[in-house]
Amino acid sequence: xxxxxxxVKRYGDVNVVDHVSLAIPRGKITSxxxxxxxxxxxxxxxxxxxxxxxGGEVYIDGQELSQWDHCLLSQRVSILRxxxxxxxxxxxxxxxxxxxxxxxxxSLQKHDWELVDQALEYLKLTDMQDKYIQHLSGGQRQRxxxxxxxxxxxxYILLDEPLNNLxxxxxxxxMRILRSLVNVLGKTxxxxxxxxxxxxxxxxxxxxxxxxxxxxxxxxxxxMNAQVLKNIYNLDFAITEINEQKICVYY
Amino acid sequence: xxATVTDKRKLQLLAVISLALIALYVLVGLNADNWRxxxxxxxxxxxxxxxxxxxIAYSTTVFQTITVNRVLTPSxxxxxxxxxxxxxxxxxxxxxxxxxxxxxHINFFLSVGLMMVSASVLYRFxxxxxxxxxxxxxxxxxxxxxxxQSAASFLRMVMDPNEFLILQGRMFASFNNxxxxxxxxxxxxxxxxxxxxxxxxxxLDVLALGREQAINLGVDYERNVRRLLTTVVxxxxxxxxxxxxxxxxxxxTANLARELIRSYxxxxxxxxxxxxxxxxxxxxxxVVERLFNFAAPLSVFINLGGGVYFVYLLLRGSQx
Numbered sequence: 001x002x003x004x005x006x007x008v009k010r011y012g013d014v015n016v017v018d019h020v021s022l023a024i025p026r027g028k029i030t031s032x033x034x035x036x037x038x039x040x041x042x043x044x045x046x047x048x049x050x051x052x053x054x055g056g057e058v059y060i061d062g063q064e065l066s067q068w069d070h071c072l073l074s075q076r077v078s079i080l081r082x083x084x085x086x087x088x089x090x091x092x093x094x095x096x097x098x099x100x101x102x103x104x105x106x107s108l109q110k111h112d113w114e115l116v117d118q119a120l121e122y123l124k125l126t127d128m129q130d131k132y133i134q135h136l137s138g139g140q141r142q143r144x145x146x147x148x149x150x151x152x153x154x155x156y157i158l159l160d161e162p163l164n165n166l167x168x169x170x171x172x173x174x175m176r177i178l179r180s181l182v183n184v185l186g187k188t189x190x191x192x193x194x195x196x197x198x199x200x201x202x203x204x205x206x207x208x209x210x211x212x213x214x215x216x217x218x219x220x221x222x223x224m225n226a227q228v229l230k231n232i233y234n235l236d237f238a239i240t241e242i243n244e245q246k247i248c249v250y251y
Numbered sequence: 252x253x254a255t256v257t258d259k260r261k262l263q264l265l266a267v268i269s270l271a272l273i274a275l276y277v278l279v280g281l282n283a284d285n286w287r288x289x290x291x292x293x294x295x296x297x298x299x300x301x302x303x304x305x306x307i308a309y310s311t312t313v314f315q316t317i318t319v320n321r322v323l324t325p326s327x328x329x330x331x332x333x334x335x336x337x338x339x340x341x342x343x344x345x346x347x348x349x350x351x352x353x354x355x356h357i358n359f360f361l362s363v364g365l366m367m368v369s370a371s372v373l374y375r376f377x378x379x380x381x382x383x384x385x386x387x388x389x390x391x392x393x394x395x396x397x398x399x400q401s402a403a404s405f406l407r408m409v410m411d412p413n414e415f416l417i418l419q420g421r422m423f424a425s426f427n428n429x430x431x432x433x434x435x436x437x438x439x440x441x442x443x444x445x446x447x448x449x450x451x452x453x454x455l456d457v458l459a460l461g462r463e464q465a466i467n468l469g470v471d472y473e474r475n476v477r478r479l480l481t482t483v484v485x486x487x488x489x490x491x492x493x494x495x496x497x498x499x500x501x502x503x504t505a506n507l508a509r510e511l512i513r514s515y516x517x518x519x520x521x522x523x524x525x526x527x528x529x530x531x532x533x534x535x536x537x538v539v540e541r542l543f544n545f546a547a548p549l550s551v552f553i554n555l556g557g558g559v560y561f562v563y564l565l566l567r568g569s570q571x
Contacts, residue, residue, distance in 0.1 A: 050463055074469025081463055087321070088459055088515045098457065102469040106453025152468070 001026055001061060002047060002077075002156060002190070008055035009042050016042045018212035019056070024156075024205075029182050029189045031199035031220075034209035035233055040192045041082075041160050043209070047190070048079035048158050060156070074102040078154040080145055082161050086133060092144045093129040096120055099151030119151035122177065139170040146174065150181070157181070159191045163198065171195075175202040200224045201245045208232045224248065258512050258519045265526035272533045273297060279541065298438070299429040300536060303490045303497065304504075304528030306441050309448070310486035311501025312508065312524045313479055316459045316517070318389070321506060322564055325487045326498035327389055328373060329396030330366050334491045336399040337362050338421045343406045347417040355432035363488040369395070370484040423550050426494055426536050437489040444482055448521070451479070455517040497550055499557040504528040506564060 002024040009017040017039045024030050032040040045051035047058055049065050058065045060077060078099075086095075096119055100112040108116075120126045123143045133141055142162065149157055159178075163171040179202055181187045193199045199206055199220070206223040208215045215232055216223065223229075224246040229237045239248045277293050314325045326332075341352045341361075350357055373388050373395075407415055454475060457465050466472050487498060508524035535549045 048467070050466055070466075070471045071469040074467060079463070079467050086460055086464075087319070089513060090515050094515065098460065098464070098468060101453070101457055106456065149467075 001059075002188070003059040004043075004047065004056065005059070006056040007043070007046055007053050007058060009039070009046055009051060010054045015212050017046060017053075020209075020212070020214055021056075022207060022214060022217070024188065024190055026188050027182065027186050028204035029178060029191060029202060030205040030207060031203040032190065032192045032207050032209060033194075033196060033199050033232070034215070037211075038209040039212040040209050044079070044158050044160050044190065044192055045081075048077060049073070050079060050081070071102055074152070074154075076154055077156045077158065078149045078152045079158040080149050080160065080162060082164055088133075090133050091130050092125055092133060092136070092147075093120065095133055095144055096125075096129075096147045096151050099148040099153070102152065115153060116151050119147040122150055123147040138165045139167065142166060143170070143174070146177070155188060157187055157189045159189065161192050161194065163193065163195065171198070178202065196224075196229070196250075197247050200247065221246070255514055255516075255519075258514050261511055262519065262522055262526070265523060265530065269526050269529045269533065272530060272537065273301075276533050276537045279537075295431045295434055296426060296429050296536075297533070298434055299431070299493055300426055300532045301529055302434070302437055302441055303426075303494050304500070304532045305445060305525045306437075306486040306490040307497060307501045308504040308508075308524040308528035309445060309521060310483040310490075311498070311505040312517070312521055313451075313455065314483050314501075315505055316455050317476055317479055317483075318386075319459065319461050321509065322502070322561065323389070324498045324501045324505075325483050326496070327396075328370060328392035328484075329399060330370070330484065330487050331491065331496040331498055332396035332399040332403070333366055333369055334362055334488075334496060335422060336403040337365055338418060339403040339406050339410075342414050342418045343410055347414045355430050356436070359430070359433050359436060359492040362492055363485070366488040366491075367481075367484055370480065421495060423495055426532070426549055427540075430493055433493050437493050440485060440489050444485065448482075452516070452518045452521070455479075455521075456515065459515065459517075495550070497553065500528065500531065500553050503553070503557045503560055504531060506560065 004020055004022040007017055007020045007022075008015060020039075020043060032044065034040055042051060046053045049058075060068065060073065065073075093116065097108060097112070097116050099119065100108050100116065104112045117126075120129050123146055125140075125143060125147055128136070128140065133144055136144065142165070146159075146162065149159075157178075162174055166174065175198060178189055178191070182189055182204075191203070193203075203220050205217070206220050207217040208223065208228070210232055216228055224239060226237045226239050226248075229235070229239075229248065229250075233250070235250045237248045237250050239246055241247070277290070277297055281289055311324050315321055315323055338352070338358075341349065341358070345351050347353070351361060352358060373392055407418070410418070454470065457468050457470055458472075458475070458479075460468075462472055490497060504524045504527040507527050508520050511527075512519045512523050514520075531553070532549070535552055539549045539552070
């Protein structure tokens with residue numbers, strides 16, 4: 001379980017993350033939503049130790065971040081951020097094999113390669129595994145990085161806007177894969193999303209942030225409520241059910 | 252895995268070329284009368300060239316990997332400028348006949364020590380605060396370097412011309428007056444670290460993915476970067492003390508290695524880079540000594556070649 005207690009992150013005098021306490025439910029997809037500058041990405045960065053916090057504690061499976069061994073932690077938690085620009089002559093397969101670094105330290109065994117193959121399969125990248133990543137489209141590259149994270153085989157997967165730059169088809173595809181990671185493999189996923197309808201259709205739990213604080217959190221069903229959303233975004237929402245999914249219109 | 256096979260072939264080829272060039276440089280022109288004398292001159296020089304080539308190639312490749320930037324060399328941290336500044340200050344205040352300037356060991360350890368201190372101050376900038384990324388500290392290095400350069404050239408303006416001439420010998424990298432007294436200390440410093448560097452190869456591959464991916468994959472980023480940067484500084488200092496400022500060579504070798512080797516793996520990249528460094532220096536020195544009869548120092552050719560290649564890299568980078 002990931003648990004945050006009174007986490008603070010300051011840039012200058014501004015508390016970008018302002019005393020946030022949060023418990024991420026296990027075995028579920030939790031979406032972080034909120035307007036720009038709400039501190040979602042920063043919070044995710046703090047959770048994953050990419051960003052140093054200025055106060056508070058983050059517990060992963062009962063142990064504070066600073067107490068964790070770097071390598072062991074990377075076998076529990078993985079993170080994928082928005083920009084993944086790599087200027088290397090890497091094939092998709094080689095990139096995905098980096099996911100095994102926390103276990104194999106560079107000398108991959110048969111078991112590691114099996115997991116790499118599985119991850120490639122999972123994201124339908126097997127056909128293009130020998131292509132160089134510079135030659136891929138944005139969506140394909142995104143999937144390649146996701147495959148690397150899946151090969152890392154961690155209990156917790158943190159994703160910062162993984163749907164950015166993806167067309168509808170690929171965005172839906174990614175969300176379905178995440179869904180099956182949770183349903184089949186029992187992973188816990190925390191994801192920063194901008195599209196509320198994606199959050200509504202694919203997540204179990206929603207945490208809404210604004211100005212560095214958690215405004216409201218709850219099961220997806222409760223959070224998809226016109227009053228709750230208005231409170232977060234300052235917009236009027238109309239929510240209807242289509243195919244038993246709550247869809248909101250705010251244009 | 253076809254790529255690794257061709258990469259291995261290329262490395263073998265590079266190794267053969269380096270050995271051939273070394274043999275050529277050491278052996279050509281020897282005869283029964285002069286071999287004792289000639290070898291006593293050539294062997295230390297060859298050793299210095301190999302040490303320098305390896306140290307510069309290794310440190311530049313590692314530096315580029317850490318900074319995830321292919322057009323940087325460690326000289327951007329202002330190390331060369333600091334070296335020149337130190338030498339200028341020594342001559343200006345203590346005179347060219349002072350022990351600090353003339354005694355090789357003292358001068359070497361003084362210069363190396365100062366470069367280490369200044370680099371560790373730069374690390375403070377590097378990891379002193381969260382918002383300061385690696386480019387911030389590089390910028391500090393650039394500015395410090397420029398400041399030191401200006402200060403040094405001011406001192407040289409007002410210096411006694413005779414002293415200036417002596418100082419000038421230190422200002423350009425030259426293999427014709429290698430500091431043979433420094434061979435042993437430099438070798439003792441460089442060779443063990445190079446051998447121990449084997450354990451870093453997989454780590455460097457991961458660092459090349461950038462800070463965030465490295466941390467995600469369980470690398471203790473700050474500790475490892477600090478450790479590797481220390482190696483870089485030690486190597487640059489050793490090479491500079493041995494022959495003078497020559498970091499531009501690194502840009503050449505590191506990038507040629509990256510062009511030549513198809514794999515991203517540092518086990519190939521570093522080896523290729525070191526071999527290319529040796530080939531460039533030994534081959535270049537052979538040409539300068541035997542064909543041009545010492546008409547121009549090798550560093551002139553290196554800087555010319557490196558400069559042209561740098562412009563090419565920038566132009567190509569701006570296109571993609």
